[in-house]
Amino acid sequence: MRENLHRFFRAARGAGVRVSPAESIDAMRAVSKIGFNDRQILRDTFLVTLAKTQEEKRALGDCFDLFFSQPEPPPPSAPDNDNADEDGEAGESGQANGGGGGGEAPDGADASEREASPTAGGQPGEGLGPLAQMLLRQDRNEIQAAIASAANAASLSDIRYFTQRGIFSGRILEQMGIGRLRDDLDNLTATNPSQAERLQAATDGLRDAVRETVAQALLLYGREEAENLRNEILRNAPLSRIEPRQVEEMRALIRRIARRLRERYSKPRKRQRRGHLDVRRTLRRNAAWGSIPFLTAWKRKHRDRPKIVALCDVSGSVARVSDFFLLLIHSLHEVVDDVRSFAFSGHLIEVSDILEKKSPEAAMAEIMSKVGFGSSDYGSSLADFEDEWMNAITPQTTVIVLGDARSNNLDPRADILRRIAERSKRVVWLNPEGRMAWGFGDSEMPRYATFCSVVRQCATAKQLERAVSDIVATYQ
Amino acid sequence: MAEHRPAASIAAVESGLAAQGYIASRQIATAVYLAQQIEKPILVEGPAGVGKTELAKAIAHWRGQKLIRLQCYEGLDEAKALYEWKYAKQLLYTQILKDKLGEVLGGAETLHEALAQLHDFGDVFFSKEFVEPRPLLQALEQPAGCVLLIDEIDKSDAEFESLLLEIVSDFQVTIPELGTVSAVAPPTVILTSNSERDLGDALKRRCLHLHIGFPEQRLEERIVESRVPGISQTLRRQMVAFIHELRTLDLKKLPSVSETIDWARVLVLLQAAELDHEIVKDTLNVLLKYETDIEAALPQVSTFVAKAARQNVFG
Numbered sequence: 131m132r133e134n135l136h137r138f139f140r141a142a143r144g145a146g147v148r149v150s151p152a153e154s155i156d157a158m159r160a161v162s163k164i165g166f167n168d169r170q171i172l173r174d175t176f177l178v179t180l181a182k183t184q185e186e187k188r189a190l191g192d193c194f195d196l197f198f199s200q201p202e203p204p205p206p207s208a209p210d211n212d213n214a215d216e217d218g219e220a221g222e223s224g225q226a227n228g229g230g231g232g233g234e235a236p237d238g239a240d241a242s243e244r245e246a247s248p249t250a251g252g253q254p255g256e257g258l259g260p261l262a263q264m265l266l267r268q269d270r271n272e273i274q275a276a277i278a279s280a281a282n283a284a285s286l287s288d289i290r291y292f293t294q295r296g297i298f299s300g301r302i303l304e305q306m307g308i309g310r311l312r313d314d315l316d317n318l319t320a321t322n323p324s325q326a327e328r329l330q331a332a333t334d335g336l337r338d339a340v341r342e343t344v345a346q347a348l349l350l351y352g353r354e355e356a357e358n359l360r361n362e363i364l365r366n367a368p369l370s371r372i373e374p375r376q377v378e379e380m381r382a383l384i385r386r387i388a389r390r391l392r393e394r395y396s397k398p399r400k401r402q403r404r405g406h407l408d409v410r411r412t413l414r415r416n417a418a419w420g421s422i423p424f425l426t427a428w429k430r431k432h433r434d435r436p437k438i439v440a441l442c443d444v445s446g447s448v449a450r451v452s453d454f455f456l457l458l459i460h461s462l463h464e465v466v467d468d469v470r471s472f473a474f475s476g477h478l479i480e481v482s483d484i485l486e487k488k489s490p491e492a493a494m495a496e497i498m499s500k501v502g503f504g505s506s507d508y509g510s511s512l513a514d515f516e517d518e519w520m521n522a523i524t525p526q527t528t529v530i531v532l533g534d535a536r537s538n539n540l541d542p543r544a545d546i547l548r549r550i551a552e553r554s555k556r557v558v559w560l561n562p563e564g565r566m567a568w569g570f571g572d573s574e575m576p577r578y579a580t581f582c583s584v585v586r587q588c589a590t591a592k593q594l595e596r597a598v599s600d601i602v603a604t605y606q
Numbered sequence: 607m608a609e610h611r612p613a614a615s616i617a618a619v620e621s622g623l624a625a626q627g628y629i630a631s632r633q634i635a636t637a638v639y640l641a642q643q644i645e646k647p648i649l650v651e652g653p654a655g656v657g658k659t660e661l662a663k664a665i666a667h668w669r670g671q672k673l674i675r676l677q678c679y680e681g682l683d684e685a686k687a688l689y690e691w692k693y694a695k696q697l698l699y700t701q702i703l704k705d706k707l708g709e710v711l712g713g714a715e716t717l718h719e720a721l722a723q724l725h726d727f728g729d730v731f732f733s734k735e736f737v738e739p740r741p742l743l744q745a746l747e748q749p750a751g752c753v754l755l756i757d758e759i760d761k762s763d764a765e766f767e768s769l770l771l772e773i774v775s776d777f778q779v780t781i782p783e784l785g786t787v788s789a790v791a792p793p794t795v796i797l798t799s800n801s802e803r804d805l806g807d808a809l810k811r812r813c814l815h816l817h818i819g820f821p822e823q824r825l826e827e828r829i830v831e832s833r834v835p836g837i838s839q840t841l842r843r844q845m846v847a848f849i850h851e852l853r854t855l856d857l858k859k860l861p862s863v864s865e866t867i868d869w870a871r872v873l874v875l876l877q878a879a880e881l882d883h884e885i886v887k888d889t890l891n892v893l894l895k896y897e898t899d900i901e902a903a904l905p906q907v908s909t910f911v912a913k914a915a916r917q918n919v920f921g
Contacts, residue, residue: 152811156644163643164636171616174636182810184651184817393804419693425685 259310443533628664647795655862
């Protein structure tokens with residue numbers, strides 16, 4: 131049973147529940163007190179000891195249900211058995227059907243088997259390997275147990291990727307003695323064709339059962355690894371070129387990134403905030419012992435939380451990057467004091483409200499319908515910003531411009547960016563294009579770069595995370 | 607009532623708590639039972655008013671143990687939570703003992719000798735007598751064990767969490783001048799949190815994690831029955847059904863169990879026999895604490911009342 135618990139912990143990790151060794155020890159101690167009699171209580175026990183958030187509880191609950199409802203794949207042989215009988219002996223088939231269909235219990239199958247075998251001719255199992263004998267006996271429980279122990283021997287719980295399914299199936303079958311079975315089959319085909327046919331059918335059933343076991347194991351143990359791999363690929367994929375079906379996954383990834391940034395930056399760091407000695411409070415606090423300062427009181431340094439003004443190009447290929455960027459920035463409520471977002475291509479509008487009130491999909495659709503799909507004009511967009519929202523910028527503000535700086539050979543109005551830079555704490559320019567492309571064609575990047583504190587490439591989720599993380603970190 | 611030995615089973619926990627008027631779901635009972643069996647603290651999370659603090663009180667009552675409560679808030683530090691030196695007493699004693707000190711040190715010729723003699727007396731002024739135990743230390747010193755309730759841990763600073771780790775995992779604290787103080791009898795520790803901020807993994811790892819959500823309808827009826835005995839069955843069923851409907855709305859603050867109980871009391875006081883549109887409208891402010899929520903709920907009241915009444919027929 132210990133072994134089973136360990137496999138469950140592994141499966142739980144696969145389901146995204148972080149189970150540390152300490153927690154697994156707790157769970158085992160708890161289980162030793164509780165016992166295995168009541169599945170519901172066992173489930174509650176795991177939920178209480180292993181899962182530490184609501185989401186984890188949900189994931190673990192599902193995992194528990196999957197794990198403990200496990201090894202009941204459909205009887206591999208019952209229908210095949212009937213077919214084989216029909217081929218061999220028409221008279222018996224009615225009875226066999228009755229037995230198999232009525233109970234579906236191993237006994238039923240056994241009974242039909244016993245009746246069927248003599249008529250088929252030859253004793254079952256004579257001179258055959260153990261696996262062939264077992265298959266011919268048609269004892270489902272026995273086969274099940276054999277698969278389980280072979281799966282253990284093949285360390286099936288190490289399965290991580292779906293590409294490994296074939297290997298593990300092969301290993302399990304090898305463990306069970308498929309080699310010998312093949313020889314038996316060859317021999318039987320020569321000597322006893324009808325029995326060979328039945329054995330063939332049973333073997334096919336066995337293969338299906340093994341395949342199913344492996345598939346289930348992959349579902350249990352492989353999820354985390356597969357997800358990690360997928361996320362890694364996703365993190366490094368260029369945002370502007372991901373496929374539509376990946377958009378949802380990317381949103382989830384961005385949300386996770388946001389959570390990570392929140393966790394890292396939302397905790398107050400008191401030490402860093404300690405300022406000068408607060409004389410008045412110190413005196414008052416120590417009045418009880420004649421103002422001898424046993425306890426000191428300190429003033430707190432005022433620490434700014436980031437204020438961000440984001441200007442996002444939503445034309446053409448940059449639109450998707452802007453989409454994810456806005457999603458990220460707006461899910462940082464705990465970390466960032468104030469975000470005002472603006473979107474532009476030909477002209478510029480404020481989109482903070484739209485993003486706050488609507489779901490990401492709906493918000494983006496609305497923004498695109500208002501300003502998207504135009505050819506971008508950085509000059510007039512910056513002019514729009516200067517006319518209406520210049521006072522949104524304070525000396526605490528970080529201005530983030532996200533765009534490729536391709537202004538279709540129109541006046542870039544870099545002078546406005548200069549004024550923005552003068553008013554703000556920093557100007558950060560995130561460009562989805564690679565450095566090599568800056569300054570070529572209609573790219574005005576070098577001209578704008580003069581007035582930016584930081585210019586960096588930002589094409590993948592990873593770069594996006596690093597860029598935002600750096601911006602927030604400057605306020606810490 | 608005074609039962610110090612661990613409860614024998616989950617059912618025993620359930621009935622023990624029920625005797626104190628706390629109707630626990632199976633999951634709660636399992637957590638309490640486990641906490642006792644493997645001596646782990648319970649971290650209880652959930653929305654406000656679902657009975658997190660009440661659970662600790664009920665456990666203390668049931669076992670006949672003392673409840674020591676530490677209310678967390680921003681800026682709480684070890685001087686207020688753990689222990690503090692009695693500075694005034696130390697000062698006073700040094701004044702009173704001045705002469706005595708003179709006597710003791712009388713024989714010493716040099717400053718060096720005096721210092722050496724003083725060292726022989728040890729840290730007289732940093733001994734147990736001068737420690738003012740705060741809740742956490744008090745909890746460790748209870749000979750009969752106790753229930754230590756650390757309420758709203760999410761309101762405290764992240765640093766305070768680290769301070770708790772030693773207590774929570776080993777039931778001991780280390781005072782630099784005195785050494786390590788271990789618990790006389792391991793207290794039952796219950797931490798509550800409203801999830802205002804995410805707690806650190808280190809703390810979570812050391813605790814059993816229990817999430818108390820809004821109870822199911824049956825359970826809530828039983829809770830009302832136990833807390834407000836005077837209420838008729840019809841009304842009880844209707845009002846609980848109504849509240850469950852109300853919770854499906856998108857409100858700023860959903861009514862929780864404490865509000866249900868308050869409302870039940872109000873309805874009994876108003877001698878309502880049955881839920882109807884008027885009385886709900888008049889007493890909605892007991893359930894909902896925001897003007898906007900009340901406005902959002904008002905148009906739905908009739909439908910909910912009708913639904914609740916129907917439930918009564920078929921339920």
